Amino acid sequence: MGSPVLLTDVAQQFAGRGPARLALDGVTLSIDAGEFVCVVGPSGCGKSTLLDLVAGHTRPVRGSVVVDGAKVTGPGLDRVMVFQEHALFPWLSVRDNVGFGLKNAGVADAEREATVTEWLSKVGLSDAADLHPHQLSGGMRQRAALARAFAMRPQVLLMDEPFSALDAPSRDRLHVELQDLWQETGTTIIFVTHNVREAVALGSRVVVLSSGPGHIIGEVAVGLQRPRVVESDRVVALAREVRGLLDAADQLGITAPRGGSEDGHVSI
Amino acid sequence: MSASEVTASTTAAEASAGVVRERAQRGRKALPILVTGVVILALWAITSAFVDTLPSPADTGAELVRMAKDGQLFSIFGRVTAFMGICFAIAAVGGVALGLLIGAHPALDRGLSPYLAALQGMPTSMWIPVAAVVLGTSVFSLGAVVSIGAMPAIMLATRSAVKSVPPLLIRAGRTYGADRGTLMRHVVLPAALPGITTGLELGWSIAFRCLVAGEIFSGALSGSGAISGTGIGSVIARSRETGDLTEMMATIMIVLAFTMLVDRLVFARVHHRLRVSRGLVDAGLPH
Secondary structure: OOOOEEEEEEEEEOOOOOOOOEEEEEEEEEEOOOOEEEEEOOOOOOHHHHHHHHHOOOOOOEEEEEEOOEEOOOOOOOEEEEOOOOOOOOOOOHHHHHHHHHHHOOOOHHHHHHHHHHHHHHOOOHHHOOOOHHHOOHHHHHHHHHHHHHOOOOOEEEEEOOOOOOOHHHHHHHHHHHHHHHHHHOOEEEEEEOOHHHHHHHOOEEEEEEOOOEEEEEEEEOOOOOOOOOOOHHHHHHHHHHHHHHHHHHHHOOOOOOOOOOOOOOOO | OOHHHHHHHHHHHHHHHHHHHHHHHHHHHHHHHHHHHHHHHHHHHHHHHHOOOOOOHHHHHHHHHHHHHOOHHHHHHHHHHHHHHHHHHHHHHHHHHHHHHHHHOHHHHHHHHHHHHHHHHOOHHHHHHHHHHHHOOOHHHHHHHHHHHHHHHHHHHHHHHHHOOOHHHHHHHHHOOOOHHHHHHHHHHHHHHHHHHHHHHHHHHHHHHHHHHHHHHHOOOOOOHHHOOOOHHHHHHHHHHHOOOHHHHHHHHHHHHHHHHHHHHHHHHHHHHHHHHOOOOOOOOOO
């Protein structure tokens, strides 16, 4: 079972030189244990910063981030991240990639071997265990990355646009597989995406961020039956609602003018 | 014959067929190398027919046989191998270790890199007279120049390779629980390995140049006692005095054979393995 995550009045600056610009300001978000929350927003709204804060890669300039009752002070194996690019180590086989975190956690060889084998079979990569990442298709690589993350039995899984670089068929399959894995493990998932339909299809709740600096402008609960797919009419209808929130915010803020209309064609 | 025996003999037959196939493949790979060698020999033979001072391949071959008979060939080969092996091992270990250190500490990098670049740009052999006067003309003096002289190139290549490790891989390493040491050993080092190998190759050639320069200057590797006057330095000195290049050409052949062996057996193999394991070679469809 996953852990609850609580962000209270969080503000954070963009990393790097130059005058400090706030990436996030006044973000308060409470996520229940085992909840699947999607965060959508335009690029530059601080979505990835939000994940970095929960992961412990950075600390907020204001506010607090609490996971499972404890304040986040640094990276930890209870919170693992899946990246947009697979970020597998190219010199390791799929098996060794999946076992990398377990090895660092000091899991004994036999147990590690068993866990790796189990997760490879769950993501359908048993036959590819000894291949290297470059020998896999894009979908298989991201599946290996999922296995690497789930094998750690994290309390919180942080996903940073993990499927946005994939072709549509691979993405659709992974959407279903991810929902299955989530239901099976009960991990808390924070899934960041700029794809509104993807957010609605996956999340039990969709949190909408707006940029300049990033703040929460709305939340949409998604009560549809799982597993959902992005093409389903209900998903598309709800996605339009979320899209409406985003467009309204864009017209108020001065950022990112978009020639979007109400017909939904922009919400890809 | 039982079923398992049949299977066993089939696998054995398959294995030997595999060996034969592998040999045929290696033969096909070796063929272009042989062809090029024969062409070069032919060009050399033609040139030497017109140029009186240039010994022909046949004369050089005869000289090589003589050198092999009186042990000079193996003596040169052995001395060069031992000297280069030891010096290069020191340069490689030191260079890579210091390069990793510089790559991980920006302040150190800013302070040292300009000087290292200057040292790398300067011909290392210029230090040989300095070392000869300060440390004497012993093998160790030349060894120090060769080992230390090859280091800046290896350090700089390692540092650049470390700096160009994709940040994403480092983030992934951290996310999956790698502490500083683990990150260095199991993420940064393997990710930087192709760049480091290139640096090692550069360091090797710098070391070799330096060795020959040292030989010309002091003949530190020319041996003493029974094998006195058989080193590269003495050969160079003799051919300068007599104008007879036969022994020189034979020695060049020995050194060429040595560098080619090192390239084929070490650097080319390492490069190939690194490229294959990282998917940089199009392996084609399995036939």
